Amino acid sequence: MSGVPGPPEPWNEDLLSAYADGEVTAEQCALVEARLADSESTRALLAEIEAARDAVRALPMRDAPEFWARILDGTGLDATDLSDDTVIADAPASVVTLESRRASRLPRWVAVAGGAAAAAVIAAVVLVPGPKQVDPPVASFTDAHAIRDSLNSDAVSSLAPVALQAGFQR
Amino acid sequence: MADGVPTWEEVARDYGRFLYTVAYRLAGNDDDAQDLVQEALIRVRRGLERYEPGSLEGWLARIVTNVFLDEVRRKRRRPTSALPDDPEWVLPPSPAADEVSTGLSDDIQAALATLPEEFRVPVVLCDVADQSYEQIARALGVPVGTVRSRIHRGRRMLRSLLTEGAA
Numbered sequence: 085m086s087g088v089p090g091p092p093e094p095w096n097e098d099l100l101s102a103y104a105d106g107e108v109t110a111e112q113c114a115l116v117e118a119r120l121a122d123s124e125s126t127r128a129l130l131a132e133i134e135a136a137r138d139a140v141r142a143l144p145m146r147d148a149p150e151f152w153a154r155i156l157d158g159t160g161l162d163a164t165d166l167s168d169d170t171v172i173a174d175a176p177a178s179v180v181t182l183e184s185r186r187a188s189r190l191p192r193w194v195a196v197a198g199g200a201a202a203a204a205v206i207a208a209v210v211l212v213p214g215p216k217q218v219d220p221p222v223a224s225f226t227d228a229h230a231i232r233d234s235l236n237s238d239a240v241s242s243l244a245p246v247a248l249q250a251g252f253q254r
Numbered sequence: 255m256a257d258g259v260p261t262w263e264e265v266a267r268d269y270g271r272f273l274y275t276v277a278y279r280l281a282g283n284d285d286d287a288q289d290l291v292q293e294a295l296i297r298v299r300r301g302l303e304r305y306e307p308g309s310l311e312g313w314l315a316r317i318v319t320n321v322f323l324d325e326v327r328r329k330r331r332r333p334t335s336a337l338p339d340d341p342e343w344v345l346p347p348s349p350a351a352d353e354v355s356t357g358l359s360d361d362i363q364a365a366l367a368t369l370p371e372e373f374r375v376p377v378v379l380c381d382v383a384d385q386s387y388e389q390i391a392r393a394l395g396v397p398v399g400t401v402r403s404r405i406h407r408g409r410r411m412l413r414s415l416l417t418e419g420a421a
Contacts, residue, residue, distance in 0.1 A: 098399075101406035105380065107387045136409040139362045139416065140381040146278045148270035149288050155266050155295070 095119060100130050104137060258307030262299050269314055272383075276315050279378045280322045282367030290325065294318045315383035316393040319375055326371050365415040373408030376401050 093115060102108045103116040119126050260268075273294060278287040294317045305313060366374060379385045379393065387405070391398045 098403045098406040101409055102387065102402045105387070105405075107402065132413045133406065133409050136413040136416070137381055139358075140279075140366065140377060140412070143279065143359055143362060143382065145271050146275040146287075148274045149284070149291070151288070151292070152266070152270045152274075156263070156270075 097129070100126070100133050101137070104130065104134050259302065259305055260310060262302060265298055265302075265310075265314070266295065269310070272311060273314055273318060276318050276378060276383050277322070279363070279366060279382045280318065280375065282363065286325075290318060290321050293321045297321065309389065311383065312385055312389045312393075315379055315385055316389075319379060319393055323371070323375070361416060361419055362412075365412050365419065368415060369408055369411055373404050373411060376404045377408040377412070380405050 093111060095115065099108060099112055099116050103113065108116065120130065274287060274291050277290040277294065278284065281287045281290055294314070297317050297320070298314065301313075301317065366377070369377065375394065376390050379390045380387070385393070387398050387401045390401045390405075394401065
């Protein structure tokens, strides 16, 4: 049915900022003011919100950076810095693109060197084996040992300490 | 300015401080603000042909904001970066180098910079660029109610940060 007002807007704290900024409807304004009249905490909150808003609004304007002067006087034009050919046709001044500024801050060799170093580390971790696996030539050792002992001494006697360590018993 | 449409030179001459101030309050430091404003200038130049006379500051603020949000999204996609060769790139510039220290202004700027982007952007557009909630809603593509909520929550966060800092 037209002409019948909807339900009144419920209270919403967000309305305080809108009220402080003059961004409320007449109905919302009445709602906020009724709330402010009744609630000390709402009045305190509004004061806090206004203080925060005023603090930001009081921040000083920033002077344009140095390159702005070159833009305005038309010096230092370097069309290759611009990323869009359709733009640079009659560009009045030097404008360095975001990408080129990033590139100037971070030379390509840094990225390349960083990548190479990372690859080297990965290769070292993946390719270099861990503790070396030793495969002693057991057969040749035992042959040599047998030959030496057969020539110079009693083989059984010279092996006795080893046998004891190994837990061999007669 | 023919037919209410400014020339690129007029924008650069007359709105340089405005553009840079909005960029600085969004980015929080000079280097990023310079990046933003240079990219914004390029977009301004591209867009001037389509500019319809109205709030030029609103249009410029929207462009800077879009550049800023694009950059935020880019950083989210690629959150890591190689080591820079310029230490100034990493270390925040000292207040003395950045601006003549104004004490309280530094604190407020620092608090502003810590707000998540979804709150910082509408607060900056409202309180630095002097845009209406309706303009901010159009710029961000969100309902006015969302703008109202984000501005309010952003201010509450700011107030809390400034109170904590003062304690």
